[in-house]
Amino acid sequence: MTTKNSRFYIKVRTAFGISARAIYDELNSIYGDEVPGLSTVTRWSKLFRDGRKEIEDK
DSSP, X not given: OOHHHHHHHHHHHHHTTOOHHHHHHHHHHHHGGXXXXXXXXXXXXXXXXXXXXXXXXX
8 A cells, every 4th residue: 555545545544534553454454564653554544543645745
């Protein structure tokens, strides 16, 4: 899974109120080792909850 795709998935799932841990578990159950770590998912989820719109690095 590409970085862009994983961030988009995190953004959408966060918008639905899904926790970072649940998002990580969903990604991991499908893609295994190809997904970002829990700390990365948590960081991006927080950024999106705080209003970030872009999925690319600044």
